[in-house]
Amino acid sequence: MGQPEPSDPNPTRALSPEAQLWRMLVLGVQDYARKCGFRKALLGLSGGIDSALVAALAVAALGSQQVRALLMPSPYSSEGSLQDSLALASRLNLATSTVPIEPLMQQYDGSLDPALGQKPEGITAENLQSRIRGTLLMAVANSEGQLLLATGNKSELAVGYCTLYGDMNGGLAVIGDLYKSEVFRLTRWLDSPAAAGERQRCGLPADGPVIGDAILNKPPSAELRPDQKDSDSLPDYPYLDRLLQRFIEEHASPEELIASGEPSDAVQRIWRLLKRSEFKRRQAAPVLKLSARSFGCGWRMPIAARTGAEG
C-alpha cells in the first residue's frame, strides 16, 4: 500500500464483468495461497480449456516462477493435448514435467485382474486414470510443498462429471463456480484486446494469445477412452448450463422446468445427475465463490435424500 491518495479523478471508471471476474479469481487464488502459507502452486495440464484458464490464473496470482504444471498423457490423449499444453506453458513461462501414465495403467490392470476376474473396464478404468493422475499430482505437491489447484468447473461439479480422489484432488477449486459456458467466455476475453489492461496488471504477456485458438476451439473431452467427447454423455454446455442455473441459482424444480417447456427427458436426467453427485461435492475442495449460489457453504443439500422427482 502506498501513501494516501487523493480522490480518483475518474471515480466512475468501471471494470467490465469479465475483468471483475478475472480480478476476483486472481485475488482469490493469491490470498488463499498466501494466507494458507503457500508460495507455490501445482496443477495438471490436460490440453483443455479449464486447466488452461487455471494455469493462467495461477501465474497471474503467484508469478510464473511459482507455478508448475504436470502433463500426464495416456494412450487416449489426443496428439494435440500434449502439444497444446506445452505451447500454453511456454506462453505462460511455466515449468512443466511430463509423466505418461500408461505404465501405471498397465500395472493397475495386472494387479486388479485377480481381484476383479478381469481387467478394469468402463467407468472403473476411466476413474483409475483420473486417480493415477491425482496421485501423481499429490506426490509432487507433497514433495515440493505446492498448493495443488483443482481445475474442475461448475457444470462438471453439478452433474458429477469429475472423479473423487482423482481430478477433484487439490486444496482449492479455482473455477468451481464458473459454468463451462462462462469458462469459454472468460478465456475468450482473456485472449482479446479487452483484457490487455488486466493482463498487464498481473504480469501476463501483454501481446498475443495466452490460451490460444487450439485450446479455445477444441470440443470438450475428458479423453478417458478413445475419441470420447463430453457431448457423448452430456447435453451441449449452453443448454446444460441454462438448466443448471435454473436448478441451482433459481431453486427451480424439474416439474417447473418441464411445465415451462423444457424436454422432460433432459430435465429429469440432469436433475438426477445433480442430486446423485452431492456426495462428491461434499468432499470437494473449497470453491471460490463468484455467483449468487456456489457449491460450498452457500449450498447446503442433503446427501442421503429423496424427493418426489426421483427417477
Added chain:
Amino acid sequence: MRIALIQSNPLVGDLQGNRQRLQQQCLQAAEAGAELALAPELALWGYPPRDLLLQPALRQQQDRQLDQLSGALPPGFGLLLGVVETSGQKLFNAMALVERGGWRLVARKRLLPSYDVFDEQRYFHSGDQPALLSWGGQRLGLTLCEDLWVEPKISGRNAPLCDPIAELQPLKPDLLINLSASPFGQGKAERRRQLAGAAQQRLGCPVLYVNQVGGNDELIFDGNSFVLDATGALQQQLPCGESALQIWDSQSPATPTPPEP
C-alpha cells in the same frame, strides 16, 4: 472533517497482525491530516471468523489489541472499526471508537444476515436501537453492512425485520457511515451504491461505505468502497480487489452553501 477510508485485507484470526497493519494505516492517515479513520466490519478478526468467535480467549485478545491500538493513536484522532462485543453470554457484531487512551462500543449491528454463505445468527444477537455518535462536532449515523440492505427492490431480498436507516432519520445525522464485509457478486458493487443512494435520499447526508477486500477461504471481498456526497453523487471510489487508503474531506459544517444574495 477529514476522514480516511481504510479498505483493508485482514488475515482471519490474526488479531495482532491485523491490529499492527491497521495501526500503521491510522498513523499514515493522521499524517495526511485525517481526524477520523474508518475500517471494515470485524476488521481485527477478518470476515468471516466463523467459530473462532466462540473462543473466549480470542475475544479477550481482541480487547487487548484494542487497548494497544488506543495507546498508539495520536491525540485527537479517532478510529471507527467493526469489533465483537461480549456482553455476558451474548455476542454482538458491533462498532468501536478507538481514541488515544481508550476505546468504547458505539453501535451494534441491527440486521444479521443468515442466508447463502452468511451465518451471523449462529453467533450474534441483534442490536435494538439506531446508533448516532457525536464526534468532532459532527453527528455520525453508524451502521454495519446488512443495516444498509433495507430496500427490497434493490437488494432483491425480503423486507428486513427493522429499518435502521428509517430509524436514523429523526436523529438527523450529518454523515452516514457503513462498515462492511460484503463479498463479491456480479453487479453487487452497483447494488451497494444504489442502496447507499437510497439512504442518502432519506437522510439527506453523505454516505461513507467502507468494505473489506481480499480472499478469505472461498469468499472474495472486492472492496469497492465509496463515498456519496450530500447530493447522492459518487464522490470517491476505492479500487476493486486492492487494499487502499483514501482521504475524504467533508464540508464543515455539513450544510449546503447558502444561496448568493
